[in-house]
Amino acid sequence: MTTAKFNLSHNEAFEKMLGRTVGTQWFGFDTGRKEARAGKASLLVLALETWGFRRDSDTGELWFCQPRKRDGERGGHRVGFWNAVDQARADGIPIRGFLKDEVGGLCTLDFQFDIVDVAYEPNKLWMKLQSGGRPDWVSIPHRWLGWLDDLPRADPGWKSLRVPRRQVASAPPPDEAAAHGEILANVVRAGERVAADERARRAELEGLEDQGMDFDSADMMLHTYLCLVAGKPLSSNCDITILGILVDNIVARNANAGLSSALDSLRQTIGSVAGQQRLVLDALISTLQEAKRQADALAQMETAARLANVPSSLIKPALTRGPHHAAFARLLWRRWGNKCSVLGKACNRLLVASHIIGWSEDEGRRADVNNGLLLTTPLDRLFDKGFISFNDAGLMLVSSELSAETREHFGVAPGMRIQWDWLPDADKAAMRTALREHRSQHNFP
Numbered sequence: 001m002t003t004a005k006f007n008l009s010h011n012e013a014f015e016k017m018l019g020r021t022v023g024t025q026w027f028g029f030d031t032g033r034k035e036a037r038a039g040k041a042s043l044l045v046l047a048l049e050t051w052g053f054r055r056d057s058d059t060g061e062l063w064f065c066q067p068r069k070r071d072g073e074r075g076g077h078r079v080g081f082w083n084a085v086d087q088a089r090a091d092g093i094p095i096r097g098f099l100k101d102e103v104g105g106l107c108t109l110d111f112q113f114d115i116v117d118v119a120y121e122p123n124k125l126w127m128k129l130q131s132g133g134r135p136d137w138v139s140i141p142h143r144w145l146g147w148l149d150d151l152p153r154a155d156p157g158w159k160s161l162r163v164p165r166r167q168v169a170s171a172p173p174p175d176e177a178a179a180h181g182e183i184l185a186n187v188v189r190a191g192e193r194v195a196a197d198e199r200a201r202r203a204e205l206e207g208l209e210d211q212g213m214d215f216d217s218a219d220m221m222l223h224t225y226l227c228l229v230a231g232k233p234l235s236s237n238c239d240i241t242i243l244g245i246l247v248d249n250i251v252a253r254n255a256n257a258g259l260s261s262a263l264d265s266l267r268q269t270i271g272s273v274a275g276q277q278r279l280v281l282d283a284l285i286s287t288l289q290e291a292k293r294q295a296d297a298l299a300q301m302e303t304a305a306r307l308a309n310v311p312s313s314l315i316k317p318a319l320t321r322g323p324h325h326a327a328f329a330r331l332l333w334r335r336w337g338n339k340c341s342v343l344g345k346a347c348n349r350l351l352v353a354s355h356i357i358g359w360s361e362d363e364g365r366r367a368d369v370n371n372g373l374l375l376t377t378p379l380d381r382l383f384d385k386g387f388i389s390f391n392d393a394g395l396m397l398v399s400s401e402l403s404a405e406t407r408e409h410f411g412v413a414p415g416m417r418i419q420w421d422w423l424p425d426a427d428k429a430a431m432r433t434a435l436r437e438h439r440s441q442h443n444f445p
Contacts, residue, residue, distance in 0.1 A: 006099075006106040010047055013098055013107040017045045024219065027084040033215040036087060037206075044088035046081065046097040046115070047107060048129075056145040062113075063145055064097070066125040080219070082125050083202040085118065086155050097129065119151035126151070184221065184242060185335070185369055185427075186211060188249040191225040211424070221246070229254075231264035233272070240280045245334065247288070252327035252367035256295045259323060263288050291323035328367050329353035336374040342396065343376065344419045352380035356434040370430035373418070378410040386442030392432045394418035397444050 008016070010025045022028030029036040030043040052064045066081055088095050095115040100107045117128035126148055190204035201222070208218040225246050227234050250258040266285050273281060332353040340347050354373045357365055365371040375383060382388045387402040396416040398407065406412075420428055 005110055006101045006104060006108045008107045008109065010100065010105075010107055013047065013100075013109060014045060016109060017096070017098065017112075018043065022216070024080065026081050029084070029088075033219075034209060036091075037215075039091055041088070041091065042093055044084055044093060044095045046085075046095065047100040048097040048113065049100045049102040051102045053140045054145060055140045055142050057142040058144055058146060061145070062129045062131060062140070063148070064113075064127045064129055066127070067123055080201060082155065085115075085125065085127070089118065089154075095127075097127075118153060119148045120153070120155050121151060125155075183213060184245045184249065185331070186213075187218065187221045187225060188246065188253075191222055191229070194222065195226060195229060225250075228262050228265045229258070231261040231268075233268035234265060240277070240284070243281075244284065245331070247284070248327040248330050249367070251288075251291070252324050252331060254324075256292070256324075259288060259292045259295055263292060291326070295323045324367070325353075325359070328369075328372065331367075331369050332372045332374045335369050339374070339419075340376050340379070341373040341418050341420070342379060342416055347376050350377050351375065352377055354380045354383055356431070356438050365434070368430070370427050371434045379412075382410060382412070383438075386438075388412065389439045389442060389444050390418055390435050391439075392435070394420055397439070399442070399444070 011021050014020075014022045014028045018028055018030045020028075020030065025047060027044065027046050029041040030045075031041045035041060036044075048064050052066060054063045054065060055061070056063065085095065097113040097115060098107055098109050099111045111131060113129040113131050115127045116130050119126040119128075126145075186208060190208055194201045194204055205215060205218050205222065208222075209215045221242060224234055224243065228246055228250055247262045250262050252258075254261070263285065266281060266288070270278060270281050270285065333351070338349070338351075339345055340351055351374050354375050355366070356371050356373065359366055362371075373383070379388065382402070387399045387406075389397045391397055394417045396412070398412060402412070418431075420431070423431075
């Protein structure tokens, strides 16, 4: 038995085989994935972990088994692995593999393989390997694998994962921070769908790419989001601004549970980073720990109030100032570039994150940025009390009950409208739905 020398990181191994770095630890084309999808790739390379090898006890053939996920993991990268194999086989390009140690995570190019056949179980992908006649490097389990001959040679669900193109906003967002927030809001929505159905991962990544994102960047952000919601360590370097926005989305949506999972993820990650990144990550952890203490205290207060039959209206002001609402507010500040959604001005930062459908009326939309506006303090109060609303074109509607004196005092003028031309049509449609409910609730025609 030959001993393998595991001395390369996955990045080094991919670079030696492909001449380029790739955005994952498990597979890479010799082009970017967008070009690969366009049929421009000529090679796919896979990292094959030592645990997955099997040898047929009758024929001696070497096979590698790749499940959609292993016990105890979410398995998103393994779905991506399947999808890459499907793409390469559909395009008729060669697939090669190198050996990766499942324990230490390092790789070796001493043993390389050509994938010459595949077979699909519902949740397992089997790949037949040719290794150039080299002897085994580990004690490979021998099993009778003749039954693989009866399995399909194509992934039954692959074609159905394609999605139509989506429309991209025609006008730019107000600034770079808003652009970041808008991109990541789309990533989060995609992440929620992938968390519910792992097979949707590629379709969602293609959808993000159709919205203008680089495929590899979208994959990195989506992977980071899924790690944060699962409380797992981050395996990719992530810009701290991106990380902060993703954390805010998770906390705003999942409140105390979101704080716990994000903290677990970051605590497991901090040991693997150094320098300035470690300092920034440590500061983010400290901020989340304080938010967690506040959330725990508010949860205890809410429980005690409920047991004592205290009216919810008395504790609502405290609850809406909790960490989840603060996270929602930060998301709106980023979306609107720190400017009023109507006036388009910073207004000395005297702005309020306003829910369109009230915080207490729809728990499912509490964290949805399409259920929010960033308004000046006077406009927020008028909107909350139903003295103003907005029609489907974003034009402000004014209640007949609002006196002329109050209109003048609060700066309500004809022609005021939401400055949302830069938003994607899908987001504007979601806001219009919420605004219709707001108009109905406050008896606007």
